[in-house]
Amino acid sequence: MLLLSACHTRKYHEPKDIYMPDMEYSRAYDPYTENPVFADNQSSRLPVTGTIARGVSLPYHIPQSDSGYAYSGTVQNPLHVDDSILKEGKRLFDIYCAICHGANLDGNGPLYKGGSGPFIAAPANFMAGATSALPAGTIFYVATYGLRNMGSYASQVNQHQRWMIVSYIKSVERDKGVSTPEKEDSTLHALEAAYLSTLKGGAAPAGSKTASK
Ligand code: HEC
Numbered sequence: 001m002l003l004l005s006a007c008h009t010r011k012y013h014e015p016k017d018i019y020m021p022d023m024e025y026s027r028a029y030d031p032y033t034e035n036p037v038f039a040d041n042q043s044s045r046l047p048v049t050g051t052i053a054r055g056v057s058l059p060y061h062i063p064q065s066d067s068g069y070a071y072s073g074t075v076q077n078p079l080h081v082d083d084s085i086l087k088e089g090k091r092l093f094d095i096y097c098a099i100c101h102g103a104n105l106d107g108n109g110p111l112y113k114g115g116s117g118p119f120i121a122a123p124a125n126f127m128a129g130a131t132s133a134l135p136a137g138t139i140f141y142v143a144t145y146g147l148r149n150m151g152s153y154a155s156q157v158n159q160h161q162r163w164m165i166v167s168y169i170k171s172v173e174r175d176k177g178v179s180t181p182e183k184e185d186s187t188l189h190a191l192e193a194a195y196l197s198t199l200k201g202g203a204a205p206a207g208s209k210t211a212s213k
Pocket residue numbers: 093096097098099100101111119121122123124131134138139140142143147148149150151153157165
């Protein structure tokens with residue numbers, strides 16, 4: 001008898017044998033369902049305007065604006081750059097940026113291919129010209145918000161990973177003698193430590209004291 005009753009199909013509209021139907025069937029609106037509470041009838045909502053994700057630095061919530069771009073140049077890399085950061089930065093750059101900017105950072109990746117590739121806009125060359133002297137904060141800003149023909153990479157690489165990519169680009173520029181070293185700011189290291197401690201459960205921050213790989 002027990003086995004037979006377990007097989008009985010539930011009639012959702014006649015929940016006779018359910019102890020607490022409100023718990024069994026949620027009264028909340030499911031995502032992607034119609035929702036008469038909002039004017040646009042949608043249940044999936046965007047975060048409230050001005051929302052800042054935990055652990056994200058404040059200067060960068062001025063997206064895609066001339067003032068945000070100008071300000072970004074004053075923001076320094078908060079990471080204590082070491083070999084493990086550069087190694088991870090290179091790995092991430094090769095995955096996310098090299099397809100356009102080139103594995104040699106010369107702005108000539110396989111998607112552009114000197115103008116004959118499928119991506120028609122010329123990516124920035126980090127090895128020559130004005131874009132080889134971009135401040136670390138500006139590279140971070142562009143990777144976060146995009147610029148003109150380049151889209152944002154904030155959803156693919158998190159804040160810490162973007163700084164690792166920036167560290168890698170600056171280190172190659174330095175090694176090739178096209179850019180001057182960034183000076184380190186000790187107050188930022190305290191900020192970095194605070195930031196890393198909020199990253200619990202996120203991607204393992206390479207180069208931090210807690211990183212295992
Ligand atoms: C799909 C191709 C593409 C990818 C992938 C790409 N970029 Fe770009 N990037 C561009 C193009 C095109 C420009 C030139 C934009 C313009 O000036 O219109 C550019 C410009 C830039 C600039 C120069 C901004 C300035 O101030 O002139 C930086 C910095 C930059 N990219 C960083 C990155 C980083 C970091 C990544 C990886 C996370 C990346 N890009 C991935 C296409 C790409």
